[in-house]
Amino acid sequence: MIRAVGFDLDNTLIDFMRFKEETAEAAAKAMVEAGLDEDPSILAEQIFEVYDEYGIEYQKTIGSLLWEKQGIRDFREFERIQQAGIVGYQRRKFQSLKTYPEVKPTLKKLNEKLNRSIYIITDAPRNKAWQRMYITGLYPYLKTEHVFTLDKTNERKPSPKPFEAFLEETMFKPEEVLYIGDSLERDVKGASRAGLKTALAKYGQIQQKKIEEKPDYVLENFKEILEIV
Ligand SMILES: [Mg+2]
Structure with missing residues (x-):
């Protein structure tokens, strides 16, 4: 679950x-x-x-x-x-600098389902991540007591380290966490190395390289996350 x-x-x-x-x-x-x-x-x-x-x-x-x-x-x-x-x-x-249009209404529903357990795990440095969360107005939808940025481990995805740091700090078990990102090479690979469930944000993919990595789910639209969680 x-x-x-x-x-x-x-x-x-x-x-x-x-x-x-x-x-x-x-x-x-x-x-x-x-x-x-x-x-x-x-x-x-x-x-x-x-x-x-x-x-x-x-x-x-x-x-x-x-x-x-x-x-x-x-x-x-x-x-x-x-x-x-x-x-x-x-x-x-x-x-x-804006979120995709479906993001905020969907995060609102997701927050109700998950009791506010929505986190950011990004390779952006802490200052840039916060700047983007403020400009876009995303921060009220996220669990910002714990924001996982590059500064946490100094390792970038697909290293499993950022995800392991997340598990250690939040005490969730890997199989209880779904991670969503637009990169098969970095997001899906890194999160699955740490044992998390993964979903590919297909709507955000820029180039489609041929990569072996298989996500557990594929999202054509952000809203579809509500069907998984
Ligand atoms: Mg990305």
Whole structure:
């Protein structure tokens, strides 16, 4: 019997890809308005090329774009357009970072079923995880007395360590916990290594690589979790 549910954050509860797309468009538009001579849709594509190269959480994306993709070597110009892009991104961030539409009403029902045993187990650092929970308004739906972030073990999924730390702290048995994430390679693999039940958030999957890992459940829509728990 499932007594607790753990969630990955990005692309599972939060529509992270849409957020990245909208903020890339806003940053591109701001740089063009600041005088960068390029088509904004090409700039937005180049932002994603930087993400592909350095990771989606890379903190110097606009700088890399201007230096590597646009070849800007005049530092005064570089700084000015870079800051325009960063401000464009930041302004948009607070409107664009949202949960999938079904998430909050479903978590409300799930909380009633599980007596508030809904947790976050994420690879995001603690400050980023909290920032995202505040911006999206997710935190009232979660058991935030225990938030499991990268800082807890300093090991990333698919390491079983973050899940073992969760079990140790909450005292649940592995088979009593269902973990939901969008990555077969990280979420499903890591959680099943620690003996948890797993569900794949198929609606949040970006690329479908061929991976042996088999989740116990597959969610086409977030709401379907109510049929499992
Ligand atoms: Mg994810």
